[in-house]
Amino acid sequence: MAEKLISKIPEGPLSEKWTKHKSQLRVVNPGNKRKIEIIVVGTGLGGASAAATLGQLGYKVKVFCISDSPRRAHSIAAQGGINAAKNYQSDNDSVYRLFYETIKGGDYRSREANVYRLAEVSGNIIDQCVAQGVPFAREYGGLLSNRSFGGAQVSRTFYARGQTGQQLLLGAYAAMNRQIAEGNVESFPRHEMLDVVLINGEAKGIIARNLVTGEIERFGAHAVVIATGGYGNTYFLSTNAMNSNGSAAWQCYKKGAYFANPCFAQIHPTCIPVHGDQQSKLTLMSESLRNDGRIWVPKKKEDVMRLRKKEVKPSQIPEEDRDYYLERRYPAFGNLVPRDVASRAAKERCDAGFGVNETGLAVFLDFSTAIKRLGEDKIRERYGNLFQMYQKITDTDPYKEPMMIYPAIHYTMGGLWVDYNLQTTVPGLYAIGEANFSDHGGNRLGASALMQGLADGYFILPYTIGDYLAGQFKYPVPDTNSPEFAEAENAVRAKIDKLMSIKGKHTVDEIHKKLGHIMWEYVGMARNEAGLKKAIEMIQELRKEFWSDVYVAGQKDNFNQELEKALRLADFLEIGELMARDALHRKESCGGHFREEMQTEDGETKRDDEHFMYVAAWEYKGDDKEPELHKEPLVYENIKIATRNYKD
Amino acid sequence: MDLTLKVWRQKNAKTKGKFETYKVKNISPDSSFLEMLDILNEQLIHKGMDPVAVDRGCESSGPVSFDHDCREGICGACSLYINGRAHGPDDEVTTCQLHMRKFKDGDTITIEPWRSNVFPVIKDLVVDRRAFDKIMQAGGYVSVNVGGVPDGNVIPISHETAEESMDAAACIGCGACVATCKNGSAMLFVAARVSSLALLPQGRVEAAKRAKAMVAKMDELGFGSCTNTRACEMECPKHVTISHIARLNREFISAKFKE
Numbered sequence: 001m002a003e004k005l006i007s008k009i010p011e012g013p014l015s016e017k018w019t020k021h022k023s024q025l026r027v028v029n030p031g032n033k034r035k036i037e038i039i040v041v042g043t044g045l046g047g048a049s050a051a052a053t054l055g056q057l058g059y060k061v062k063v064f065c066i067s068d069s070p071r072r073a074h075s076i077a078a079q080g081g082i083n084a085a086k087n088y089q090s091d092n093d094s095v096y097r098l099f100y101e102t103i104k105g106g107d108y109r110s111r112e113a114n115v116y117r118l119a120e121v122s123g124n125i126i127d128q129c130v131a132q133g134v135p136f137a138r139e140y141g142g143l144l145s146n147r148s149f150g151g152a153q154v155s156r157t158f159y160a161r162g163q164t165g166q167q168l169l170l171g172a173y174a175a176m177n178r179q180i181a182e183g184n185v186e187s188f189p190r191h192e193m194l195d196v197v198l199i200n201g202e203a204k205g206i207i208a209r210n211l212v213t214g215e216i217e218r219f220g221a222h223a224v225v226i227a228t229g230g231y232g233n234t235y236f237l238s239t240n241a242m243n244s245n246g247s248a249a250w251q252c253y254k255k256g257a258y259f260a261n262p263c264f265a266q267i268h269p270t271c272i273p274v275h276g277d278q279q280s281k282l283t284l285m286s287e288s289l290r291n292d293g294r295i296w297v298p299k300k301k302e303d304v305m306r307l308r309k310k311e312v313k314p315s316q317i318p319e320e321d322r323d324y325y326l327e328r329r330y331p332a333f334g335n336l337v338p339r340d341v342a343s344r345a346a347k348e349r350c351d352a353g354f355g356v357n358e359t360g361l362a363v364f365l366d367f368s369t370a371i372k373r374l375g376e377d378k379i380r381e382r383y384g385n386l387f388q389m390y391q392k393i394t395d396t397d398p399y400k401e402p403m404m405i406y407p408a409i410h411y412t413m414g415g416l417w418v419d420y421n422l423q424t425t426v427p428g429l430y431a432i433g434e435a436n437f438s439d440h441g442g443n444r445l446g447a448s449a450l451m452q453g454l455a456d457g458y459f460i461l462p463y464t465i466g467d468y469l470a471g472q473f474k475y476p477v478p479d480t481n482s483p484e485f486a487e488a489e490n491a492v493r494a495k496i497d498k499l500m501s502i503k504g505k506h507t508v509d510e511i512h513k514k515l516g517h518i519m520w521e522y523v524g525m526a527r528n529e530a531g532l533k534k535a536i537e538m539i540q541e542l543r544k545e546f547w548s549d550v551y552v553a554g555q556k557d558n559f560n561q562e563l564e565k566a567l568r569l570a571d572f573l574e575i576g577e578l579m580a581r582d583a584l585h586r587k588e589s590c591g592g593h594f595r596e597e598m599q600t601e602d603g604e605t606k607r608d609d610e611h612f613m614y615v616a617a618w619e620y621k622g623d624d625k626e627p628e629l630h631k632e633p634l635v636y637e638n639i640k641i642a643t644r645n646y647k648d
Numbered sequence: 649m650d651l652t653l654k655v656w657r658q659k660n661a662k663t664k665g666k667f668e669t670y671k672v673k674n675i676s677p678d679s680s681f682l683e684m685l686d687i688l689n690e691q692l693i694h695k696g697m698d699p700v701a702v703d704r705g706c707e708s709s710g711p712v713s714f715d716h717d718c719r720e721g722i723c724g725a726c727s728l729y730i731n732g733r734a735h736g737p738d739d740e741v742t743t744c745q746l747h748m749r750k751f752k753d754g755d756t757i758t759i760e761p762w763r764s765n766v767f768p769v770i771k772d773l774v775v776d777r778r779a780f781d782k783i784m785q786a787g788g789y790v791s792v793n794v795g796g797v798p799d800g801n802v803i804p805i806s807h808e809t810a811e812e813s814m815d816a817a818a819c820i821g822c823g824a825c826v827a828t829c830k831n832g833s834a835m836l837f838v839a840a841r842v843s844s845l846a847l848l849p850q851g852r853v854e855a856a857k858r859a860k861a862m863v864a865k866m867d868e869l870g871f872g873s874c875t876n877t878r879a880c881e882m883e884c885p886k887h888v889t890i891s892h893i894a895r896l897n898r899e900f901i902s903a904k905f906k907e
Contacts, residue, residue: 053794069781072723131797133790133851135813142804174789181785241717278679280686281719392745458794507693553693553710559771
């Protein structure tokens with residue numbers, strides 16, 4: 001079989017690749033664009049911006065989301081900001097520096113050309129959002145304000161209080177609404193894609209379930225764009241929204257699209273700790289807080305014990321008895337080390353017995369130094385909504401006592417494998433934003449998810465998809481009465497009927513929680529060979545239990561949230577296994593993937609560039625067969641490979 | 649905590665609904681309100697597994713449907729009327745941010761969907777808010793294309809103006825303002841978008857036209873009129889104030905003068 005992993009990275013110097021590539025891409029003339037239909041699944045930053053732009057170009061777009069409104073996609077919850085190499089602060093930022101820091105932050109496991117392009121278009125995103133009326137924070141002179149984020153040595157993060165994702169999404173949603181008003185985009189809220197339909201090996205439509213009526217519907221198009229985010233909810237508890245899921249991408253995988261680097265999951269260091277077994281999800285406290293917050297645990301075990309028994313307040317622990325462990329271990333970056341580094345450091349302290357709450361799984365994020373320096377009002381202006389959120393959840397006032405935080409699953413760097421055009425290994429099937437794997441390597445830097453979602457949707461996909469569509473306008477919109485559609489619909493119906501008929505003893509959530517425990521324990525912050533092997537077996541067992549003993553309440557032919565959850569869990573139970581398999585095969589530590597067998601003397605990640613400097617792309621071979629691993633070598637022509645160093 | 653819940657159950661938009669009473673036990677005061685409903689649902693599902701209960705025709709013994717997603721107060725999906733208040737008995741929170749410590753052991757809690765004719769019930773506590781999308785599609789945007797825009801720093805915007813615009817832009821489109829308004833008006837929702845954009849030079853260009861178009865759509869969809877009762881502002885989880893309604897009115901009148 002011909003090798004499908006052709007990255008299509010253009011020849012030539014790094015800084016000229018994208019420009020040159022664009023000039024060589026085919027375009028569709030305006031008259032023909034009207035004849036072409038595109039399906040966009042998902043309405044977060046990637047999906048909404050892509051739908052808006054494709055609509056503006058004159059294509060006929062159908063856009064789908066599972067929520068009651070496109071504006072509710074989980075991009076809305078991104079707090080801290082969006083990176084762009086504007087160099088407005090004159091702190092010597094540049095496209096190259098953003099590129100370099102992103103590659104380094106990703107621990108040298110992302111593609112040079114993709115990341116450079118991302119940095120290159122980052123400035124356009126800010127201009128676009130300003131033009132749409134996004135109320136970014138401004139300095140007193142009226143110019144745009146910046147803050148710093150982890151892994152960066154300059155201040156390049158643009159923000160709108162702690163609601164940057166919300167404001168950017170409302171901008172993209174508004175741009176899409178304008179296209180809806182003009183008749184170029186049609187919106188299908190409360191619709192869930194349950195399969196992608198291939199005709200002659202190319203993506204030509206989807207099968208979706210109308211979540212209100214339960215009807216199974218067919219939609220045909222010349223191309224399909226997957227913008228459905230990540231699979232972090234495999235872990236049950238994560239900072240992802242409750243309905244975020246990996247199913248759309250997973251159906252693509254099962255139809256032949258390769259799935260890349262599934263084991264690269266980001267664990268965010270600053271989340272509100274788990275309070276008990278009634279918990280349904282975890283809440284993030286923005287990384288921007290690390291601009292002014294200092295992370296610490298007590299130096300003395302007796303202080304830890306007194307804190308746990310609530311005999312003493314954290315603010316009463318004297319300065320000299322506090323261990324600001326990030327500042328101690330990483331003097332050059334201090335509290336602003338990348339997320340994976342900060343998370344592991346918190347785990348290390350808690351494992352050593354210094355966790356500060358009853359469960360022993362929490363560290364402090366303290367603002368007292370900043371409040372002394374800047375005053376409470378300034379801190380309120382910067383982070384007011386986050387402090388309010390924290391106070392409402394924990395009943396503790398973070399202006400007076402430090403926040404308690406602990407790492408939690410937040411983002412998945414892995415995803416559908418795509419080439420430089422953002423096309424998967426299935427022609428006509430594209431993946432953008434978190435749903436693809438392309439830009440963040442082993443670890444994503446803070447404020448880069450928003451950047452990637454909008455870069456893909458506004459400035460990259462609308463160009464690259466034209467190259468495919470230029471060969472498509474002569475064909476009519478695929479007939480949804482074709483046998484391929486019928487077959488896909490029947491398979492979906494059979495799956496739903498099977499789920500409804502099991503009538504077992506366990507609820508969907510009970511099984512999902514079990515999966516979450518396995519994933520967090522063995523495929524979480526620290527992984528090892530024995531644990532991963534065990535995890536694979538346990539997940540396989542659990543999957544059997546699910547298919548023989550789950551109970552899905554309600555009916556299939558009306559609004560049924562239990563059925564929605566069951567369909568998603570069926571896929572999480574497969575995604576989890578692939579994550580474990582990928583983690584097992586990658587016998588190195590890099591970014592968020594920490595193999596205990598591979599660490600330096602002081603507990604840092606130890607890469608194995610000789611054997612693992614590649615993208616692991618998995619090919620589905622059938623339900624009972626092991627997936628096949630394909631490797632896309634990573635070539636670094638412009639960056640000197642080095643050990644990641646945030647110490648000096 | 650042990651609680652009695654009176655929950656609105658309704659099969660779909662076409663059928664009549666009614667309250668059902670349920671009991672939940674051992675709820676942690678640190679749990680969120682929606683986590684409490686999760687526990688209720690697990691309980692109801694387990695009950696439904698009992699064939700006797702199913703045979704008795706316990707259609708409403710299935711889990712309670714309710715909209716929710718981010719569970720951190722930003723997506724705007726959750727939408728419950730709790731003890732007669734939109735988003736329940738706490739200020740400036742959405743239902744998902746409401747915690748059980750706001751209730752007492754032994755309390756009876758009444759849970760209803762949003763009350764509005766324009767938001768018909770889909771099932772139980774889930775309502776259809778597509779009307780909000782339609783209002784936004786009528787003009788809640790700046791008519792710029794992707795690409796060809798000036799540098800973000802070309803037009804300075806004062807710090808105060810950007811902050812005020814952000815105050816309005818904080819609206820999450822949950823619909824609490826409509827649900828709580830005795831007239832069922834969507835003025836606060838419309839005003840939030842109109843005001844946020846009108847304050848900024850980028851949105852200023854179409855401000856009057858936008859106000860007119862969005863208000864016209866609001867009226868067409870059957871939302872009520874604003875009589876300045878300020879209930880919306882009281883219940884808005886994001887503290888969007890009625891000063892933005894004043895700005896909307898200004899834009900609306902200016903559009904009328906231009907005619």
